[in-house]
Amino acid sequence: MSNFTVVSVNGEWQPAFVPTTAGAINKLVNLESLAIYFNTDSESIEGLPVKEGGEKFRSLISTTQHPVPGHQFVLKPISGVGKITMNRTPDNKTPKFDVQLLFEEIGFSLDDHQYRDIISMVDMYHFFLRHQQYRRIRPSDEEIAKNKARAMLKFAGQAILDQVHDRRKKWTWKHFQERRDDRKRYVELYRKKLPGTLGGPELGQFDALERKLPYEDLRFYRSIARSELRKDLASRRKLEEEKRKNQAQSGWFGRLWGSGTQEQQEEILGVQMNDERRKELYDALDYDERAAVVASLEPTKDSLKVRAVAKLNKGSLTLFMDPHGRKKEVVGMVFEKLCADVIQRPTNLEACVTLGDLHVHDGVTEGTLYHDIVRIKRDPSQPGSPGNDATMVIATGPVPTDVDHAFLMVKFEQNPLDERADNALTVRLGSMEVIYHKGYVEAVYNFFKPPETHMESINALMVCDGPPFMPPY
DSSP states (O other): OEEEEEEEETTEEEEEEEEOOTTEEEEEEEEEEEEEEOOSSOOOOTTSOHHHHHHHHHHTOOOSSSOOTTOOEEEEEEEEEEEEEEESSOOSSSOSEEEEEEEEEEEEEEEHHHHHHHHHHHHHHHHHHHHHTTGGGOOOHHHHHHOHHHHHHHHHHHHHHHHHHHHHHTTSHHHHHHHHHHHHHHHHHHHHHTTTOOOTHHHHHHHHHHHHSOHHHHHHHHHHHHHHHHHHHHHHHHHHHHHHHHHHHHHHHHHHTTOSSOOOOEEETTEEEOHHHHHHHHHHHTOOHHHHHHHHHSOOTTOOSEEEEEEEEEEEEEEEEOTTTTOEEEEEEEEEEEEEEEEEOSSOEEEEEEEEEEEEEEOSSTTOSOSEEEEEOOOTTSTTSTTSOOOOEEOSSOOOOOOTTOSEEEEEEESOTTOSOSEEEEEEEOOEEEOOOHHHHHHHHHHHOOOGGGHHHHHHHHOOOOSOOOOOO
């Protein structure tokens, strides 16, 4: 069995295996070149032969060794390392489960052409939703060719009548009764489906109800079924515990009145001991046998159960204009040394998030003296500042986090070890400088402002009508 150390050398993670402690199980996962790209104004591969289309599709996959020029990445290629260590003998320094996730860079970007195509796709989706409900009553091509005005007038009248009839139907007692029966039957069948006991004719009924009921009703009915199953399981556990308790009490009374099994004799310090004498001895010594056994099995208060660490060296979010031309940057946000550390103990939970550095670049103003409109005011001689390059070493212990020199630190503790409070929250923020002018604010607003022709679709999809009507039955 072996362990490993991950060292950052020239921006590349290199695994180095070293001997590990006894009783530990290690798992290593490597992630290489995970990316999302959205190319606009590109040639389609539809209609090409299967072999040629497959080769062209595989050639579009960008990796670190073989980057593809011209890709419009929404998520730039990500590479990282994940490590899981399971220790059989945990203590206050070695957790039972140690998880480490290391990423070099995660970058998101969006240009105006991609945003334009996304808005167009949303508009087409809205157009499809508006026409889907009227497709079944739409006049045929023969009716339109014969008398277009008559066919369209009949179509409009039928559409209005269907809406009125559907609205009135929802408020009839027959509809309420049907919904009630469907709900009860679906909940009953779904409770059988969860443990895998659904079959035969009931499976066909379940499929028919899933086709009949809308999506919102299915989600609501499934939540009811899961809630009822949880209540049944809790009731069953409670009955089993009461049954075991009653059996234990009946056995104790049986031994007391001599109707039970023969008392077990035990010799302690030369004296024959039975249950009554043992109880008198434990009472005199103020000794609880069960509590001693439980205390010997329970871990210490400061022992580590789970420790999870995620570290990101660099992250970015950038908006671009004219990707197929000069590719001008509108605004870009860059953050460095983002680390999240979670520690779980038997009665304590700690979660800490630190951010080392933050910059927001202004790409709108030509010849500006303040390229960084948001930056951190820090002494360059400080260790851990952006100007000091440091090699990151992740060994078998915890990931070193430079909390003292972090720009932002947020730490939450549940049941702290020093018992100063039930919950504790610590937030520390360093000094920062923000330069404001309306130029880049207007540029960002104009970037995300959709065209007037698509505003109706955007507003229609953003409107939330709330949960579906549920009659009180």
